[in-house]
Amino acid sequence: MPKLADKIGSLLFCPDCGTLLDLPKDDENSVSCEQCGHVEPASSYEDIEITTRSHPEAFPSALRQKRKTQTKIHESGETRMIVTELCPNCGHVEAFIEEKQMRSADEGSTIMYTCVRCKHGWRLNN
Ligand SMILES: [Zn+2]
Ligand SMILES: [Zn+2]
Incomplete structure (x- = not known):
């Protein structure tokens, strides 16, 4: 079971070194950490989008x-x-x-x- 990125708001941070991860490009299904090479599946970002869209009332x-x-x-x-x-x-x-x-x-x-x-x-x- 690989480690997944830490989520803070809609941002993802590398679980190994804490670097802010880039958004995945449209044709890529993973994002690599610039610092340590950790590979984060793009699906982690999709989870965030779904949560944000289905709960607009969750905005402060x-x-x-x-x-x-x-x-x-x-x-x-x-x-x-x-x-x-x-x-x-x-x-x-x-x-x-x-x-x-x-x-x-x-x-x-x-x-x-x-x-x-x-x-x-x-x-x-x-
Ligand atoms: Zn934006
Ligand atoms: Zn890293």
Whole structure:
């Protein structure tokens, strides 16, 4: 039975040397520790994603309250808003926000988030 990484939030740390492990690439089914060569199965990350997605109410309430915090930044000529939002991929708490209006009013709007740190994108339907 091989040792598995230590999980802290949505981050994984090498069980042998404590180094923060990288996220697996799409075509890889394992991640190697840069320091000691420990091989962690990518499935360890999938467990975290499933947990995060099925329990959105598990987010700290302080984080939810801060959701309205917005910062405007200018990036390559366009203005983008940054809000306090927990990235389901890396656990970072700042994301670019973009609201897309659906064709009919009945469908409401979709909020697109893009993680500031890992560029992971996800959406939220209103
Ligand atoms: Zn290691
Ligand atoms: Zn992220």
